[in-house]
Amino acid sequence: MSTFRTRAGVAALALLATAAASCASGKATGGAPAIGGDGVKTGPGVSATTITVGVLTDLTGPYASLGKSLTQAQRLYFDQVNAAGGVCGRRYEVVVRDHGYDTQKAVAAYAEIAPKAAAIPQFIGSPMVTALRQRIDADKLLTIPMAWATSLLGSRAIQVTGTTYDIDMINGVEFLVKEKGIKTGDRIGHLYFEGDYGESALNGSKYAAGKLGLEVVEQKVKATDQDMSAQVAAFKAAGVKAVLVSVGPRQAASLVGVALARGMDVPFVGSNSAYAPQLLATPAAPALLKDYYVMTAGAPISADLPAMRKLAADYQAKYPGETLDNAVPTGWGAAMIVDDAVKKACAAKDLSRDGILAAHRSQSGFEGGLGTPMDFTAVDKPSSRASYVVKPDKTALGGSVIFRPAAVSDLAEGYPVPVG
Structure with a gap:
């Protein structure tokens, strides 16, 4: 995703983000982990029946078409997981907020969503993610940016997918x-x-x-x-x-x-x-x-891969007449990355934010059938070259x-x- 602001502007917005998010949600959104009745440690965004994921997207700004495709693909993914019985005895709930590619709106949306989310499988905009980087790190909230600038590397919680x-x-x-x-x-x-x-x-x-x-x-x-x-x-x-x-x-x-x-x-x-x-x-x-x-880094939706062919067919069935573009596998893949981390965290009986992050960062050979092998173990390197x-x-x-x-x-x- 393109970055539309100078570094000086981003720095100023980062200060605004820290202040605004702190005022909106206290000193942290992490909260104290708890042990559920099933013996699984839980954290924010995880109840006995649901796992909430937040989507911070652009549905009305310059990347509205991209945001629409990404979001629909992710709804499709989580709907299918739920239809198959969910994960760890729970169903996914997807909460979407449109920031219109406006950094201040993104800051407000994050302050609203972060306290009740276990992960963020989509965050459009390098300026927005950069402005909230310190907050995301402090919250230990696994976040997949739809941006590929090297400035986003180095964070344990922010996972840049594929190449930079x-x-x-x-x-x-x-x-x-x-x-x-x-x-x-x-x-x-x-x-x-x-x-x-x-x-x-x-x-x-x-x-x-x-x-x-x-x-x-x-x-x-x-x-x-x-x-x-x-x-x-x-x-x-x-x-x-x-x-x-x-x-x-x-x-x-x-x-x-x-x-x-x-x-x-x-x-x-x-x-x-x-x-x-x-x-x-x-x-x-x-x-x-x-x-x-x-x-x-991502194969196009036209790639001759079984998983890609199934995704294209499923997407067209759920959203008939909608544009099928390469944002569809991008959104689907990001949802799969989050789901993979949640499943591994469940196996370790730790659905706290730290547990989800640890599970995610243990993955050195993620591929998912979409043609892009990735290594998530190094926070300071691209997951693929x-x-x-x-x-x-x-x-x-x-x-x-x-x-x-x-x-x-x-x-x-x-x-x-x-x-x-």
Whole structure:
């Protein structure tokens, strides 16, 4: 998920978050664990009959379509678990709050939900999670952000899934060199958002470029910028041979559309937030279909995997007519991660927050059938360094297909990932 604020702004919001959350819910939301009648230690969000999970999402802001798909997929997952008898003698209850991609609203929503949640399987927005990071850590509340900036690493309670943006860009630059003819001495462009998302991605492209003898031509934009004509002109004047794209879908569509119209025929490699299948219904479609690629840790919904095929069928049955995009397996996978931790904690008879976190952090080989093996044992490292290369495809389920299977480049393998 993209980050739309500067670090200074996030720092100020973090102070606001700490104050607001403290006022709203006391010094901590953890509470004292108790022993239930079944001999299982319980904590906040866990009763004798229910396990409550909180969803802090965007249903009315810039990522509303993403939030809708993520949330529906997670409701589907927990509904299916409940239908199969629940977990640890309890049923899941999903509590959803829409923050509209507004940090202050997210702070208020967290203050409301945290005291009664055992885990948070979805929290959209790097700025929002960053603002609440200290609080989440103090609460020991397992939280899955829908964001992949390296600034979110280093927390025991916050689990970044898959790769981080910089890892994806390192793998992307090596892909350009090995398969798209980019060679030592060439210039490559990088269009990126200001803030953690863009800065994390830029760290990766600059690291790879330095190792491979390339020059990065930077163009930084704000999330409110819509027309990328000036950036295309700058890239064209610099003679770039490829462009990395770490912005939102609308900016990506403008970039490739303007570039193609101006005769700039180069490959584009986007971060996982820089594409949405809805773009294939816009005038940018020909440019996206021509030579645009997306680096992502997650296999697309079109992947030929039994679990993915079942998920697609189940989702379409529950939500007929709804867009089936790659946020569906992302949301489903995050719900599965939380459920996996709860099941392991139940086996250890400890459904306290600390018990759920300990169970989660013991998992070194989580995969879940969705094509993304992850290691959750190290809080200061990405859970994966392997990126798929995905390509837009109008005929494919979800609007994209695997162009190259998930792989870890030599550079990404040895990259020292910055933390926090």
